[in-house]
Each structure stands twice: as structure tokens, then as C-alpha cells.
Amino acid sequence: MAIYNTLLYYCYSTIADAEQFAADHLKFCKSLGLTGRIIVATEGLNGTVSGTAEACKTYMDTVHADERFANIDFKIDEVDAPSFVKMHVRYKSEIVHSGLRDPNLINPQQQTGxxxxxxxxxxxxxxxxxxxxxxxxxxxxxxxxxxxxxxxxxxxxxxxxxxxxxxxxxxxxxxxxxxxxxxxxxxxxxxxxxxxxxxxxxxxxxxxxxxxxxxxxxxxxKCYVFDNRLSVDVNNVNPVVISTCRNCGKTTPKMINCANPECNEHFTQCDECGTQMEGCCSDACQSHPRKRVYDGTGYYVKVPQPVNVSKKNNLQPAD
CATH class of the missing domain: 3.40.250.10 (Rhodanese-like domain)
Incomplete structure (x- = not known):
């Protein structure tokens, strides 16, 4: 029986002092023993957090008690272990990066589909x-x-x-x-x-x-998710696998991150090629000096990268 929950949520609601809110919210999450990633911006919250069922309930009850977030729709998954290693709460200009920063043109609090x-x-x-x-x-x-x-x-x-x-x-x-x-x-x-x-x-x-x-x-x-599960099953009516291994073309549902941290690309790779390629997307990445140890999961905690290196497709909470 699963004893942990993973919560996925977002809310477009104005936060006046978002940067301070992010700092305070990090302390609150850590006090509950939660792990996860949350983005805070003036326009609202976007997060995925994981912890014991009790801690997650306390988190949801506390967040819902704030009138700014009373209508958050938490998506709750039962999991066998926490879906993250650490807890991060970061202040950014948007809760999902769109480049559309003019609230007079695009404001989900005023008009959406x-x-x-x-x-x-x-x-x-x-x-x-x-x-x-x-x-x-x-x-x-x-x-x-x-x-x-x-x-x-x-x-x-x-x-x-x-x-x-x-x-x-x-x-x-x-x-x-x-x-x-x-x-x-x-x-x-x-x-x-x-x-x-x-x-x-x-x-x-x-x-x-x-x-x-x-x-x-x-x-x-499968549905890609922004935590160490990487993907989850969705369809229990008429499921089918549509993704294929980048290296051999074999049908596979497994999504990983390239073991080369300077690439870190998300791609599908079968277990056989994962073992052979050591979790890398190409021969060049496999021979890279900073290649991470592949443990079969294809999920890696973020590591610092050199300045001016593109951080392609790093795992971030986004949906």
C-alpha cells in the first residue's frame, strides 16, 4: 500500500510579494518534510510536491486556507516513494515560461478557453x-x-x-x-x-x-511528468505504446534524460540500448568526460553546469 503522495497543481492568482512568498513557502515545505519543485511568480503558483500522505494533506489544507489559492485543483497520485530528492521553491517571472508577459494581452485570470x-x-x-x-x-x-x-x-x-x-x-x-x-x-x-x-x-x-x-x-x-518517475500510465481503456527507441527503433515506453549533463536531452530508449549506450543519446555523449553513472532509471538530480553551456531540456516543473 502506497504511503506517499505526489501532488501536481497550479494556480493563476496574484501574489503581491512573490519573491518573499517563495522564501517563506520553501521553509514551510521543508517543515513538512516535502520534496519537489515549485515556481512562484507574481501571477501565481506552479508545483509538484511529494511526501507522506499526512504531510501532503497538511500542505493542501494550508494552501487552500489562503483565499488566493482556495480553488486550486490538486491532482493526487499515490506513489511508493517520494518523487523527488530535494525541495526547491523558486521565484521567476512566469509560472510557465511563455514569453507572453503583457497582462493586458494575455492574462489567464481574465480570459481563457x-x-x-x-x-x-x-x-x-x-x-x-x-x-x-x-x-x-x-x-x-x-x-x-x-x-x-x-x-x-x-x-x-x-x-x-x-x-x-x-x-x-x-x-x-x-x-x-x-x-x-x-x-x-x-x-x-x-x-x-x-x-x-x-x-x-x-x-x-x-x-x-x-x-x-x-x-x-x-x-x-504514456504521459511525461516532471519528477523522477519521468512518465506515468494514463489509459486503462485502450492503452497502446507509440514511442520508439531513438537508437534502435524498437517500441518502448521508457523516457530518460541523457547521461551527459551538458546534453541532458529527454528521449525514449529501450533497456537494451540503455545498457549498451550507458543512458546516452549518442556516441559523443557516451564518451563525454562528465557523463553520469547510468542506474537504469535515466533520472538525475540537477548538477551545476559550466557557464555558457546550453541547459537543454532540464527537468523543471512546467504542467
Whole structure:
């Protein structure tokens, strides 16, 4: 029986002194013995935390008692062990990096797409006048996505605004956006409305909530998550594996981070190639002097990197 919980949540709600709030919130989380990653910004909170069921309940009750966060929808997973090693609470300019920082144009507290609960999304997604839009990054939708969903060739969510023109051909359709937990859809749907898309919807609670409340029907593959589990099962109705090993092409659901910390790319790799390549995506990474020891999981605690080295796809709470 699982004795730990992992909580995924976000909230767009103004925090006046967000930087101080982040420092205080870190102390609070540590006092409960929680591990995880939380981003704090003036626009709200975005976090994944893990700990004992009792500590997680105390955390949720305390956060909900703050009127700014009273409506947070916590997605709760039972896990056998904490999903993180450390506890981080960081202040940033946005709770999910979009580059859309003008609240007069894009403000999820004022306008977003129409929220659909999982069963409403399920009932609507296969209609002829509907397009399902995945607003996540390449490494996420390559692991799993909704059947027939439109996916975008983006490395990070901040690339999403540049893709709007490519979506113009769907303006006569109802756009159903989705992401892991819902946070990216808040800004993606707001931007689509701003750009003249007349009917925009979003899956409330994202893929995670859809799996819990609608059985994950027609979600193909696994769902990438931003903790040391790396991926979770969603579909218990008609599951299928769609991802393939980068190295040999064999079907595999396993997502890892490259063992070379200066690459750290998220990619799918079968166990056989993982052993042979020592958890690396290429021969160059396998021979890199800073290569980390591969333990079969493909998850690594962040380590400092040299100045001016690109931190490609580092694990961060984002959805």
C-alpha cells in the first residue's frame, strides 16, 4: 500500500510579494518534510510536491486556507516513494515560461478557453468540427498524445506563440487544447482567443485528471511528468505504446534524460540500448568526460553546469 503522495497543481492568482512568498513557502515545505519543485511568480503558483500522505494533506489544507489559492485543483497520485530528492521553491517571472508577459494581452485570470471536464472532453473530442491541439513540447508528445491530436514541433512552450500562423487553417474549427496538468493551456487558449480563434476550449486538469476521471480513453502512450518517475500510465481503456527507441527503433515506453549533463536531452530508449549506450543519446555523449553513472532509471538530480553551456531540456516543473 502506497504511503506517499505526489501532488501536481497550479494556480493563476496574484501574489503581491512573490519573491518573499517563495522564501517563506520553501521553509514551510521543508517543515513538512516535502520534496519537489515549485515556481512562484507574481501571477501565481506552479508545483509538484511529494511526501507522506499526512504531510501532503497538511500542505493542501494550508494552501487552500489562503483565499488566493482556495480553488486550486490538486491532482493526487499515490506513489511508493517520494518523487523527488530535494525541495526547491523558486521565484521567476512566469509560472510557465511563455514569453507572453503583457497582462493586458494575455492574462489567464481574465480570459481563457472554455474549461471542459474530462468527461465533456471525451464526449466532444471526436466530432468533425473539432481539432485536438497538444500544446506540449516534442519530447512530451513523442512519448504519448491523444489519438488524432495535432502536435507542434517545439522544444519549449515559449516557442508556442511562433506557431500560431501554422494553426490558422483550423480557425473554422473548435480547438480543444490539452497539456499535462492544464497550466500551459491557460496561456495557450488565451493567446488563441487573442489571435482571433473564435471557439477555444481546454481540458481542465489536463491529461492527469483525464486519466483519473475518464479512464484515459484514446490517450496513446504514456504521459511525461516532471519528477523522477519521468512518465506515468494514463489509459486503462485502450492503452497502446507509440514511442520508439531513438537508437534502435524498437517500441518502448521508457523516457530518460541523457547521461551527459551538458546534453541532458529527454528521449525514449529501450533497456537494451540503455545498457549498451550507458543512458546516452549518442556516441559523443557516451564518451563525454562528465557523463553520469547510468542506474537504469535515466533520472538525475540537477548538477551545476559550466557557464555558457546550453541547459537543454532540464527537468523543471512546467504542467
Amino acid at each position: 472554455i474549461h471542459l471536464d474530462p468527461k465533456e472532453f471525451l464526449a466532444m473530442k471526436d466530432r468533425d468540427d473539432v481539432v485536438i491541439l497538444d500544446v506540449r513540447s516534442n519530447y512530451e508528445h513523442s512519448l504519448g498524445k491523444f489519438k488524432n491530436a495535432v502536435t507542434l514541433d517545439i522544444e519549449n512552450f515559449r516557442d508556442f506563440p511562433d506557431m500560431i500562423n501554422q494553426l490558422a487553417k483550423y480557425k473554422d474549427k473548435k480547438i480543444l487544447t490539452y497539456c499535462t496538468g492544464g497550466i500551459k493551456c491557460e496561456k495557450a487558449s488565451a493567446l488563441l482567443l487573442h489571435e482571433g480563434f473564435p471557439e477555444v476550449y481546454q481540458l481542465h486538469g489536463g491529461i492527469i485528471k483525464y486519466g483519473k476521471e475518464a479512464g484515459g480513453e484514446d490517450f496513446e502512450g
